[in-house]
Amino acid sequence: GDSVTQMEGPVTLSEEAFLTINCTYTATGYPSLFWYVQYPGEGLQLLLKATKADDKGSNKGFEATYRKETTSFHLEKGSVQVSDSAVYFCALPLSGAGSYQLTFGKGTKLSVIP
């Protein structure tokens, strides 16, 4: 079935370091792909998305490129800040689900230290 696998955390980086969080997917066809972020004590919020192969989603300095050939959607940021400390989730819609269901990865916790 449809699923996403993302790298295990936690990830600890110093401020201004480069961030990569890996995400690969298994799906029927070419679904849209999403990254959600959860800041401490809050619910998830959509960070960025890509709707077709080779699309690049971007927001708040984060980027992710939809790679059909490697079935990947890795999240990157060139210079992280303390305020980026959060849990990041890769997600994709379940194919054939008229209910607009999403399936999420297990989440990767990022801590950025000054």
Next chain:
Amino acid sequence: DAGITQSPRHKVTETGTPVTLRCHQTENHRYMYWYRQDPGHGLRLIHYSYGVKDTDKGEVSDGYSVSRSKTEDFLLTLESATSSQTSVYFCAIKPTSGKQGEQFFGPGTRLTVL
């Protein structure tokens, strides 16, 4: 934030007691979802609703029931709480104008079952 509130925000209860969590939205969105978040499992769908009195099961529905008698309210009930239901529960909506995969989340309810 799509006007989503959850109540209560925190609850401690004892094994065997019934518990009801409430999700309230102010914008008449059709699709609503209940998730649970647990370490090592990410977010998992419990139940969802696609309209008043229209609900269906998600991935981890055992031990849970839901009701939606009004568009704005989606209730999650644990008929007889167990310690394995200790978790953080999130409600989400799919915005009416949103594309597949776009969901807005409430702030969460932290439930502890002793």
